[in-house]
Amino acid sequence: MANNSTDLQGLRILISRPEGRNEDLRAALAAAGAEVSVQPLLRIAPLAEDDPRYQQARRLLLDLDHYQQLIFISANAVACGMAVIDGLWPQYPVGLRCHAIGAATAAALREWPWPAAALAPPGAESSGAMDSDSLLAQPALQQVAGQRILIVRGCGGRERLAEILRERAARVDYAECYQRCAPEISAEALQALLDRQRIQLVCLNSGDTLVQFSQRIAALRRGDYTLVVPSVRVEQQAREAGFEHIILADNAGTAATLAAIKNWQREKHVGSTKRE
Template identity: 40%
Template sequence: MPNPRILVTRPAHQAPDQAALLADLGFDPVQLPLLEIAPVTESDPAFPLLKSRIMDLDLYHTVIFISANAVIAGMDLIDQYWPQLPVGIEWLAIGRQTALKLHEFGISATQSPAGYDSEALLALPQLQQMKEKKVLIMRGEGGRETLAEQLSQRDARVDYADLYRRSLPHYTSGQISSTIGDTPLAAVLVTSGEAVSNLTRLITDHRLGALKHTTLVVPSERVARIADELGYTRVITASGPDNQAMAETVLSTIDMDDRT
């Protein structure tokens, strides 16, 4: 019997690690990134504002990194303009992977032990009394507004550093057929609501409606709700968005299906 085929949809620079872990566990991973990450560059009209945010880094009380992608893009810019990090900043991270990525750059960031999203971070004690405090949110353009809205309601002064843009990569019918259409999938792994939306676009464009009934592993209840609203019928929530949590969820799910 062939190994169960698992669709990995992380961005291209992150997918290989997840695929390698799944292969080690006895699965047949195939990669189809649903998000393309394009950093804002100096030629971009949005760059002057982004640069000013980075240049003013020492004026912020709190800097929040939304994701590991935000860390990679953000620290690249910070390193250019700050040979030494400014002191006195409270560094925060959404999720364990984001905090670990910051640690690679020598930054000890606080993460919420309660979860991997904005709501969990907002519950931290240090974000309760925010009157007149300046907060910089390091993120991709067009992300969720929950964090900024809630902090503003707590009287914080919030700015964004929009570091990159996300888009759905272009795929030919042949690429879709070789990864999704030719062999049945045991599960699809998605790590954000935007990735679920992009998957839905591909399903519609390439008439792959059966995928709506394939096991969809998601990282949070929020993403699960998005998937439910889009018509996915078998949605399973992992304990987190990291590779290990997602892989363990696939392993337990596939094993359960095979033995019952």
């Protein structure tokens, strides 16, 4: 049986989460024996206070006691949204239920005195649903007719969560608190990094990150890399962009990403052994 601590020995992997969000994945991959390089492919920027989108978000958050459900899309939504909320609400409104998408989002929420108090306990299903579909399947969001639900997120993004909740007769608003910006690295600099580090796998944790990577990689070089993606939707985007070698993880979390890469490595080893 392979030694779990060195399952990924010799693999050279690039991870690309926004700055400040890479350490857990980097440490997990390195502990498994991989050689890890870090290059953020998205920048997260809070909205300026004079931005109309910020002012709209602030108005909605000021009315937080009018809502029954509060949903944070990501850890970035927590960081930027709670910076506003904390100045408006020293105590959380009674009866407001809170939800997080992703374990990292739930962990970020628990660093605040509230809405941690309104969040499900660690280990409970609603403490960090890994995607919109799993959140929508939770009992608390089944019978929401007439309820007001506020989603804290970045500017733009997928509409599926709000669409389904509206189909269930909820009233849904967005508090958009940050924007996703292109990284400063050029196509030439990124390709030079990939070549210098002899990267084999590239972890892309979102469709936005895939777009930034695709824009910087020449079509003729896209077959050189195996991408690790967090959903069937992003996998399809990658294939449409001309990438052929793709590892599909269950979600964008560290545990799922690590498990998907380890499984791919095991299958690759088994296939190589059979050919021998």
